[in-house]
Each structure stands twice: as structure tokens, then as C-alpha cells.
Amino acid sequence: MLQLDDTLYFSSISFNRYNDEFWNSVYSQCAADGKFFIDIAKRINPTRFVTRNGEWSLPWKQELIPGYEMPVYDPTFSKTFAEVTDERAVGIKLQIQQGKKYAVLYSGGIDSTVVLSALIKNLTTEELSNIVVCASIHSIVENPMFWNNHIDGKIKVLDSNLCKYDDLIEQGYLPITGDEGDCLFGTLFGLTLYNYFDVYVEDLSAESKAYLQSIKYKISDSDVHYSKYADLIIKHLDVPTNPEFGKLLYEKYVRNIETATVPIHSLHDFFWWLIFNVKYLNCSVRGPLYLNDRVEWRTAMDATVNWFNGADYQRWSMANNNNGQKIRSTLSTYKLAAREYIWGLDHNDWYKNFKIKLESLWNIGINQNVSSVPENRRPVARVGLTKDYEMLYIDDPSVQEFYRTHLQNYKIDWR
Amino acid sequence: MDFKRNYTYVYRDGAGARKRYGIFSPGIDRFLLVDYEDIWATLQTAEILSAKLPTMVFILSPVSKDINNDNCLEYTIFNKTKIRVSNSPMVVSRQHPDVNFLTEKDLITYAGISEDYNTSEGQAMLQQLKDYANFVHDMVCALNITEIVYNSREVANFSSSYLKKSWANQFTTIADRSSLENGIFAELRHILYMSSTIKEAEERIVDVWKNNSADQPHIMTGFYSMLKCKVPDELLSVANMKPEKISIGIF
Numbered sequence: 020m021l022q023l024d025d026t027l028y029f030s031s032i033s034f035n036r037y038n039d040e041f042w043n044s045v046y047s048q049c050a051a052d053g054k055f056f057i058d059i060a061k062r063i064n065p066t067r068f069v070t071r072n073g074e075w076s077l078p079w080k081q082e083l084i085p086g087y088e089m090p091v092y093d094p095t096f097s098k099t100f101a102e103v104t105d106e107r108a109v110g111i112k113l114q115i116q117q118g119k120k121y122a123v124l125y126s127g128g129i130d131s132t133v134v135l136s137a138l139i140k141n142l143t144t145e146e147l148s149n150i151v152v153c154a155s156i157h158s159i160v161e162n163p164m165f166w167n168n169h170i171d172g173k174i175k176v177l178d179s180n181l182c183k184y185d186d187l188i189e190q191g192y193l194p195i196t197g198d199e200g201d202c203l204f205g206t207l208f209g210l211t212l213y214n215y216f217d218v219y220v221e222d223l224s225a226e227s228k229a230y231l232q233s234i235k236y237k238i239s240d241s242d243v244h245y246s247k248y249a250d251l252i253i254k255h256l257d258v259p260t261n262p263e264f265g266k267l268l269y270e271k272y273v274r275n276i277e278t279a280t281v282p283i284h285s286l287h288d289f290f291w292w293l294i295f296n297v298k299y300l301n302c303s304v305r306g307p308l309y310l311n312d313r314v315e316w317r318t319a320m321d322a323t324v325n326w327f328n329g330a331d332y333q334r335w336s337m338a339n340n341n342n343g344q345k346i347r348s349t350l351s352t353y354k355l356a357a358r359e360y361i362w363g364l365d366h367n368d369w370y371k372n373f374k375i376k377l378e379s380l381w382n383i384g385i386n387q388n389v390s391s392v393p394e395n396r397r398p399v400a401r402v403g404l405t406k407d408y409e410m411l412y413i414d415d416p417s418v419q420e421f422y423r424t425h426l427q428n429y430k431i432d433w434r
Numbered sequence: 435m436d437f438k439r440n441y442t443y444v445y446r447d448g449a450g451a452r453k454r455y456g457i458f459s460p461g462i463d464r465f466l467l468v469d470y471e472d473i474w475a476t477l478q479t480a481e482i483l484s485a486k487l488p489t490m491v492f493i494l495s496p497v498s499k500d501i502n503n504d505n506c507l508e509y510t511i512f513n514k515t516k517i518r519v520s521n522s523p524m525v526v527s528r529q530h531p532d533v534n535f536l537t538e539k540d541l542i543t544y545a546g547i548s549e550d551y552n553t554s555e556g557q558a559m560l561q562q563l564k565d566y567a568n569f570v571h572d573m574v575c576a577l578n579i580t581e582i583v584y585n586s587r588e589v590a591n592f593s594s595s596y597l598k599k600s601w602a603n604q605f606t607t608i609a610d611r612s613s614l615e616n617g618i619f620a621e622l623r624h625i626l627y628m629s630s631t632i633k634e635a636e637e638r639i640v641d642v643w644k645n646n647s648a649d650q651p652h653i654m655t656g657f658y659s660m661l662k663c664k665v666p667d668e669l670l671s672v673a674n675m676k677p678e679k680i681s682i683g684i685f
Binding site: 033034035036037064065154155156157159160163166171176178180181305309378380386387388389390397398399401 | 589590592593596597600601602604605606607608676677678679680681682683684685
């Protein structure tokens with residue numbers, strides 16, 4: 020039974036129809052500070068933030084799961100994205116030579132295509148026979164050329180609608196996920212702001228509007244500080260039910276940035292930092308926690324290969340802000356270093372020049388049939404993990420009491 | 435490749451005037467329906483009505499001004515001698531519809547009620563057919579728009595159009611998140627195809643939504659919003675059901 024002073028390894032507030040009634044009832048019982056915290060999930064749903072660097076207060080005690088710490092920032096780190104990627108593939112190659120088998124969770128998006136490109140490039144045909152591609156029809160639709168040229172008839176394929184993490188692990192495969200790719204390059208949340216830019220500036224003063232339009236394409240310019248875009252960021256963060264929310268959340272992010280040990284300059288840095296820092300754990304563990312019903316949580320997390328979680332990838336990410344490797348001016352060049360790596364294998368100009376970031380994971384989550392799992396143990400009911408790697412379910416009264424009490428006692432501490 | 439866009443004459447004539455589309459019954463020798471918007475939906479409606487009687491779709495010339503959807507049961511094509519399906523005269527060609535152009539020369543003329551139906555009983559039968567045709571056409575249009583607006587995420591149709599069958603066969607492809615073999619839209623079109631009356635169709639449609647909307651209530655509410663009508667009372671609880679078989683909002 021969960022105790023109020025227990026420390027969590029993972030927490031989740033999610034409005035997903037199954038949990039809505041509970042979170043709404045807690046919301047009505049909270050003061051403004053607790054309401055603010057629940058509102059985060061109304062804007063960034065689900066909310067599963069925990070800091071790896073800098074201050075980020077939570078209503079409850081929570082620690083980082085070992086293995087997901089942020090390496091020390093090294094501005095002199097000089098390996099290229101391609102070098103780090105090839106080294107990662109060689110690491111897998113060595114494991115295959117030791118008898119390991121892997122299942123690449125492939126969406127056809129940029130991150131998982133980097134993973135597969137690296138393996139195809141660095142492994143022999145015999146070594147590749149120890150790799151399966153776990154995909155769906157959406158994977159082909161996202162990148163039909165790659166499917167035709169590099170996967171079809173060459174690598175064994177499994178249907179991701181039928182193979183969750185537990186299925187793969189039980190079949191002897193170690194799942195490889197590229198789910199942390201966004202953490203290296205920046206968040207979708209930022210990309211949408213760039214896309215809404217013109218609407219957001221529309222009702223600002225003529226002077227502000229003119230200034231912001233002049234820096235519209237300087238989102239990744241280290242000389243244009245993210246605070247210059249504060250009005251837009253606040254507007255982007257806002258929720259309709261709470262006029263103060265956007266500003267409060269912006270200030271919370273700023274507090275985190277100002278107390279962190281990694282320099283944050285540009286607008287793209289701002290959003291990159293959110294996912295590289297406070298959202299990183301969610302991207303790392305959501306697969307084994309939410310696409311798995313049978314394998315023990317810790318075992319599933321340990322078995323999962325988070326391709327981009329290597330220390331060198333993270334060092335690369337921290338040392339390569341605002342140099343065009345992550346993005347230039349618009350979402351068309353998002354993940355440019357990764358696009359170029361893929362192009363080195365497939366020479367597909369269309370993909371390199373026109374692919375955009377899609378929410379591919381959604382396609383897998385929504386199509387998983389969970390009818391064999393008791394309703395109160397399904398992914399939608401999972402709201403946290405204890406330090407003993409015990410899953411917390413929303414219908415458990417002690418879990419409800421835990422969240423209700425801590426949210427009621429939460430204090431805004433960054434003003 | 436140098437080409438002229440002849441296909442545009444499906445939509446407009448040479449002067450830019452908008453064309454309309456008619457569903458013709460070779461047996462009654464009259465038009466059953468005139469559509470002002472969508473040749474594809476008109477063809478689907480004709481296909482669905484072909485469970486009741488043979489139908490044909492004609493692209494009407496804009497000069498055929500007198501005919502409209504209210505009076506079309508009294509209008510026919512004057513000269514059908516050149517209208518053939520393959521080698522057969524249209525009237526004996528086949529049950530399911532084809533699409534043909536009508537030009538100014540293929541005069542559409544007023545002919546009154548078809549002689550064999552010109553009794554009170556016959557006219558009632560025609561009116562029932564006309565009402566059902568109008569109903570089906572509204573349902574078809576709403577279903578089509580609902581499908582592309584509210585069910586755009588599923589790729590079963592996309593897959594069958596553009597991907598190799600051998601690729602698609604490796605994966606579970608679903609038409610939507612209902613438990614119906616061919617998806618909810620195919621089921622609803624089948625109901626329209628097989629129902630004998632509007633009342634029967636309406637009841638069966640509600641039944642399908644009721645039993646297959648838990649994981650996709652937005653499709654059901656979207657359908658009724660396309661018809662600009664209230665969600666039936668018996669479906670109100672479905673709109674707020676918890677998901678049954680899938681996980682949403684977890685990523």
C-alpha cells in the first residue's frame with residue numbers, strides 16, 4: 020500500500036477518459052497551486068515531468084530512475100552525430116556476437132530510421148539476421164521507399180500491433196527504441212509554436228509584433244535569447260481555464276533553466292531543454308511501462324535498449340545547440356543531423372528534404388488491444404511507479420489518497 | 435506528356451457552368467434523384483439503391499434546367515438509343531450502376547409519372563422509393579465526410595490503394611476501432627443497402643453506433659454533426675463511455 024511519504028520513480032497525470040473523473044475531482048478540492056499542477060496535464064498531456072538538472076518542484080517526493088541521469092556538459096565534445104551513431108551500432112553488433120537478439124521498434128520516422136540505417140550500415144547480413152523489425156502498416160506509409168529498398172524481404176518483420184514489449188521480451192528479443200530521439204533534437208511542443216507563430220503575434224502591439232516578426236526565423240540563433248519570445252511562449256503554454264497559467268509555467272521553466280548547469284540560449288534551446296531534462300524520463304520508460312502488461316516493470320526497462328540514451332548522444336546534444344544540426348529556421352530542417360545520416364544510406368532526397376516529425380507512437384498506443392487485461396490494470400489506469408518498481412494504479416484508494424493529499428498541499432515555490 | 439483535361443467536363447461545361455448528377459432508373463424510365471454536389475456520392479447512392487432496382491448515373495448537361503431533385507420522377511431521357519453498357523442497351527444491361535455523360539443532344543424531357551405507376555398505389559410506391567433514395571443520399575454524404583474527417587488516422591483504405599498486398603498482409607490493418615470485420619462505415623453502408631424502409635435503416639444505424647462506439651465515440655458524434663441533428667437519446671451515454679479495448683492518452 021502506498022504511503023504518503025513514499026518516494027516515486029515515476030508519476031503520471033493524464034486526461035485519458037479513464038482517469039478524468041478522478042483528476043477533475045481532485046482539481047475541485049485543490050487550492051490554486053494544486054490546480055496549477057493539474058493544469059499542466061491539460062496543456063501537456065500526459066504530464067510525467069521530473070528534473071535531471073536544475074530545480075523542478077513536484078508535489079511529491081520523486082527520484083530519477085538509475086540509468087537516466089544527465090551526463091556532465093562538455094562543450095569540447097567533438098564527435099559527430101554520425102560517429103556516435105555508428106559507435107552505437109557497433110555496440111549492438113558486439114552484443115549480437117555474444118548471442119543477443121534485438122527487435123527494432125520501427126515507425127518509419129526519423130529516429131527509428133536512424134536506428135535501422137545504422138544497423139544496416141554496420142552489421143553483416145548474418146548479424147542482421149538477429150534483428151527483427153517491429154512495425155505496422157503506418158511504418159510503411161511514413162517511409163515507403165525505405166521499406167521497399169531496405170526492409171522488405173531483407174529483414175524479418177513483426178507486427179507491432181501484436182507485439183508489445185512483453186511479447187518481444189518473451190520471444191527472446193531485446194526491444195530497441197528510438198523514443199528518445201526528440202530529447203536530443205528538441206520537442207514537438209516547440210515545433211508547434213514555430214508553426215503557430217503568426218497567429219500568436221497577431222494581437223500584440225504593433226511594436227512587439229514587428230520585433231517578433233523580425234526574429235521569427237532566429238529560433239536557433241544563440242544571439243537571440245529565448246526570453247525575447249516570452250510573450251509567445253506564454254501564449255503557447257496557456258490553458259483557457261486559467262489566465263495566469265501560461266506565465267506561471269513559463270516562470271517554472273525559467274527557474275529550472277537558471278538553476279541548471281547547461282547553457283540555454285535560443286528559443287529552440289528552451290524547448291529542447293524541456294524534453295532533454297524534465298521530460299526525458301517519460302520518453303525513456305513509457306514504452307516498457309505502457310506497452311507491456313506481463314513482464315515485470317524493472318525487467319522490461321532493463322531489457323529495453325534506449326538507442327539515444329547513450330552518454331555520447333547526450334553529450335553530442337548538449338554541445339550542438341544552434342549550429343544547424345538540430346534545426347535551422349523551420350520544422351523542415353528539424354533533426355537535420357539525423358536526416359543526413361539516413362541519407363548517407365538511402366540517398367532519398369524526398370525524405371531528407373520533406374519528412375516532418377509525426378506523432379508515430381500514438382499509432383501504436385491506440386491500436387494495442389488491451390481487452391485481455393483487467394480494466395483497472397490497463398495502461399490508461401497506470402499513474403506511477405514506486406522506488407520498488409511497483410506500478411501505481413488510479414483505482415487504488417491509497418494511490419488516490421497519495422495524489423490528492425500532495426496536490427492539495429502543493430506550493431508554488433518559484434515566485 | 436502533353437494532355438488536355440477532359441475530365442473537367444465531369445464537373446463543368448465548356449462555359450464553366452456547374453454540372454449536376456442524376457440517378458436514373460432504366461426500368462421506371464425516370465430519374466430518381468438529382469445531386470448538385472458530388473458525383474462520387476451519387477454513384478455510391480446509386481450502388482446502394484441497386485439492391486432495390488437497377489440504376490445508372492448520368493452527368494447532366496447544365497442546359498437541362500427544368501429537372502431538379504423535387505420533380506425528377508417525371509423526367510426521362512428522350513433518346514436512349516446510343517446509351518449502352520458494354521454491348522447491351524442500358525435498359526437491359528445490369529443491376530449495378532455505371533456512369534455516363536449526357537450531352538445537350540440527349541434531351542431530358544418531361545414525361546409525367548411513368549404509366550405503370552400512375553395509380554395511387556403505384557405513386558405511393560414511387561414516393562417510398564424517392565424518399566428512400568433521398569434518405570440514402572443524405573446518409574451517404576454524411577458517412578463519406580465523417581469517414582474522411584473523423585476516421586482519417588486508419589490506413590486500411592490507404593493501404594489497399596497504394597501499398598503492395600504482400601506488404602499489408604504482414605500487418606493487422608483495421609478500418610476503424612469497432613469490432614466489425616470491415617469497419618463501421620462498411621457496416622452502415624451495408625445497412626442502407628439491405629434495409630427496406632427508412633425506419634428500419636434508422637433503427638439499425640442507431641444499433642450499430644450503440645454497440646461499436648466505445649473506442650471511437652467521436653465518429654458517432656461526428657456523423658450526427660454532419661447531419662446537423664441531435665445525437666439520438668439512446669446514444670447519449672455512448673458518447674461519454676470509457677474506452678473498452680484501447681488505450682488513449684498514454685503517450
